[in-house]
Amino acid sequence: MLSTESGEVNCITMFKSCLRYPFHLKVLWLVILLGCDSNLPHTNEEDQKGQTALVPQHKFAGTKTCVSCHTKEYQDWQGSHHDKAMQVADSRTILADFDSAKFLSNGVLSIFYQKDNKYFVQTTGRDGQPHEYQIIYTFGIHPLQQYIVAFPKGAYQCLQTAWDTEKKKWFDLQPDLDIAPNEWLHWTGNAMKWNTACADCHSTDLRKNFDVGSETYHTTFEEINVGCESCHGPADKHVTFYETNAKGTPPPLYMHNNMRPKELVQKCARCHSRRAQTTSFFDYKGHFLDHYDPSLIITPTYEPDGQILDEDYVYGSFVQSKMYQNGITCRDCHNVHSLKLKKTGNALCLNCHEPGYNTPSHHFHKINTEASQCINCHMTGKLYMGNDFRRDHSFRVPRPDQSVEYGTPNACNGCHKDKTPNWAADVIVSHFGETREDHFSDHLLAGYHENLERLHELISNKTYPEIARATAMYYYASRISPAEVKKIEKFLNDPDVLVKNETIRAFSQLGLGNYLPQIKPLLEDPVRLIRLSALEYVNKYEPNTQRTSIYQAAEQEYMTFMDMSADHTSGQQRKAQYLEAKGDVTGAIRAYRKAIEIDNHYNQARMNLALLLYKEGNTSEAEALYLKVIEQEPHVSYPHYMLGLLYHETGKNEKAIEYLRQACSRTPAILRAHYNYALILQQNKQYDKSIKAINEALLTFVDNEELLYIRLVAELNSKQLQEAYNTCLLLVELAPANPNYQQTLQEIKRNLESN
Structure with missing residues (x-):
């Protein structure tokens, strides 16, 4: 007979790998800006393995040097969004009203004024109190202009209040959010920090230069705005070639x-x-x-x-x-x-x-x-x-038919707001017929709503866009079991970089360390993104690997990556995972705590920290961390699930059942949450409740073998033989090669006949 003895013995450990993919997604990579002295010396600090240097050892010549030969291009560029991407704040560049203008939003009063030919704002600071700040730079020109102030340690912050250059008025960039001063999204927080969020794209040759030890920025740029060389690359040799009437082929520019x-x-x-x-x-x-x-x-x-x-x-x-x-x-x-x-x-x-x-x-x-x-x-x-x-x-x-089935927006109802998606879909059919041209979104939508076969079809079809195929892999890997992983092995050799990269991440997420022979060679892949993901995988599953020159080169790139993002929540999260894989538990805990300090709502780090602390025996703090996540994100399933597992393993049975139940009613849908909830109900001999929970789960995870298996167990234990027979028939149909199902079916049949 079947039993539940092979159920999830150590649920928290088994779930560990799932936390490596974010469930709490935020605007992590905005675009910001900053200013420092230009024309500082710059050196290329990296030896980028496997890349062709298009402009080796070049220096920046400056936009002004381009004018004599490229007058038309320069005239077109003048006044453009690139030209005005960032400017020193003065009477020529500031477009807003600084004549003692007042603006009130979400209880925060900001006053904009001039003093000694300089521009200032009085607004709420990091401590929740009003302070005076001088405007140092402007950011953009249309349809809005933002303003930047200097902070300690070389940081620059973008105000949350901006100027509408069309309506000529101040407005709040986040009017619907009541943001506390200690939050990541507050204008004094990391989300609005010029150095990390905007600067790289608003200036030429931007270098953040964040010193990890002192947590200080020494950010520099070659030109304050997006000049010619921001796109075309350093042009000193290009300029010298023409100024000296040199012979031969001119040095190539990055963009040409x-x-x-x-x-x-x-x-x-x-x-x-x-x-x-x-x-x-x-x-x-x-x-x-x-x-x-x-x-x-x-x-x-x-x-x-x-x-x-x-x-x-x-x-x-x-x-x-x-x-x-x-x-x-x-x-x-x-x-x-x-x-x-x-x-x-x-x-x-x-x-x-x-x-x-x-x-x-x-x-x-x-x-x-x-x-x-x-x-x-x-x-x-x-x-x-x-x-x-x-x-x-x-x-x-426009695909209103997808709106009908999946609730996605469509252009027709964007204008015809008084009509339904069904109306719009019928109009499309009346004009263009029943058949819609094949599009990757048909597969992506079906897969997003748990149709794994459609996701696999999308991944496998190389005629679909690379980014769509990689996205399908992202969703697919988060929903399959380790037993199904052979279906994606071949994508480690996929010609599309994003697909290959997402496949490496999939093996890591699924907790599969037996792919080292296939992934280790990718440490010397021509593309850095692949090398970084391969390094993460190798460190996770072979942290004491032989330190070959290939490994050391990849690790150095990874260390650069971590240092570059050390001022960001995700950077500290990445550092913590790296240290945890290396066995440095103390360092990992410190990095997770730093991520939460940077952003008190960065619950991915909080979840990982809770799991690590639980493994170290600190169940009370782990419990408190999960409860904090639930307080901040009550609609999310993962913290309820993990807390339910923690309570189960610490013997708090009633709490375990309650939190697992709550996990099953929240999003995203987690197969293991439904599975464990049904399993723990059976362990408490609540078979009818377990069957009901499984049937509800099967509405989302249609014909899932694991769920059907434990439903069969519950039906057998509660003597529901006819229902058990029907379930076992379905299992035989799904897995005809499984002899246990065939044997069990015959045994149920004999019991039914004997009764």
Whole structure:
């Protein structure tokens, strides 16, 4: 007979690897800025293995040197968003009202004024009290301008109150949030720190230069704004070549006219993407993925189908599109120097598309109206930063049928707000027929809603966008069991870097240390992002590995990555995991605590710290940490689940049942939460409740073998033989090669016949 003896003996230990993927997702990688003395000496501190130096040993010549030869480009650039990305605050650059203007939001009063030809704000500081701060820099020009003040230890902070340059008024960037002074999102916190969140993309040759020991910034830039060399790379040799009338081939620039389409996009992606930086500074060598780890198209940054939700800065959307796959780039639509569109309205789209698309027979709206504009159907948008409307660059066909099935937004109902998605779906069918063209989002949405087969289909189809395939791997790995892992082994050799990278992370998340022979060689992969993920895996499962030259080179890159992000919550989280893998429990605990100190709402670190403390025997603090997470995020399932496991293993049975029950009613759905809840009910001989809980879980995890197995156990133990027979039939159908199911089915059948 079947039994539950093979159930989850040490649930907390088994769940440990699941915590390595974030469940508490925030705006971790904003864009910020900072200022210091320019023209400071800069040296390339890194030997980047496996990369071709396009501009070795070059120095910056300065934007002014470009004017004599590139007058038209310079004139286009002047006054652009790049030109005005950041400026010293003075009467020429400040656009806002500093004539003793007052602004009140969420109980915080800010007063803007001038004194001695300088600009100041009086507002609530880190201690919750009003203080005077001098405005040092301006940030941006349209449709808003932000202002930056200096803080101790070389830090610069962006005010939460910004100036609306269209409506000519002050406004709150987060009007719907009542942010406490000690929170990460407060303007004095890390989320609004220029050095870490904005600076890398608003100045030329930005170097954060964070000193871990003193927790001090020595941030520098070559030019305060986004100058010519910010995109084209250091140009001193280029300039010298022409000034001296040298013969031969001129030295190459980082960005040039002969780049292939996808090469151009990945170079623009450096700033126009939601990403984490992995190197101490960008040195104009190698690929985008040698310096950055881009966000996948996961919630809550994106809608479940990949449409924009939070800010993505274009790249993550654009690489989903057919335009990108077919060689269209940023410069096909935008003047790359002025940043303006090359044409307005549908005329821009008709540069490539047939004129028939600009007729009522296609868009079914009156010509020359807002409704007839291509962008309003194929580039819907959202407001960010309070007043900045940005369009989705995935260029997708409206899919109200997906809205009906999955609740995703669609362009039709974006305008026809008085209509339902069913109405919009019917209209599409009436105009274009029943069949929709194949799109990766069909698989991604089904997979997001627990259809693992569709996720696997998406991962396996190399015609789909790389970022979509990698995202499918992210979701797939979080939902399969270790027994199913062979289905993704082959993707360790996938030609798409993001897919390969996510596969390495999947093996780590699943707690599978037996893939060292396949992953160790990736320590010398040509792409740094792969090397970093491989190093994390090797450290986790073979922390005392032989320190070969290959390993040492990868580890040095990883140490640089950790030091670069040590001022950020995620950096301390990463450091803690590294130290924990190395056996330095004290150091790991210290790093987890530092992550929470930086951001009191960074509950991924709090969860990992709780698990580590539990392993060290400190159950009381572990319990308190889980309860704190629940207090801050009561809707999230993971802390309830982990606390339920803790109570079960410490003998607090009633509390264990209650918290596991709560975990099953929260999001995201966790298979193991439902499994363990049903199991603990059976251990308490509450078989009917267990069966009910399993049946509810099966609505989400359809035909899951593990759930059906323990339902069979409960039905047998409660003498529900006919129900047990039906369940066992289903198990035989799902796993016909399992002899135990066949044997049990025959035994149940004999018992039914004898009765």
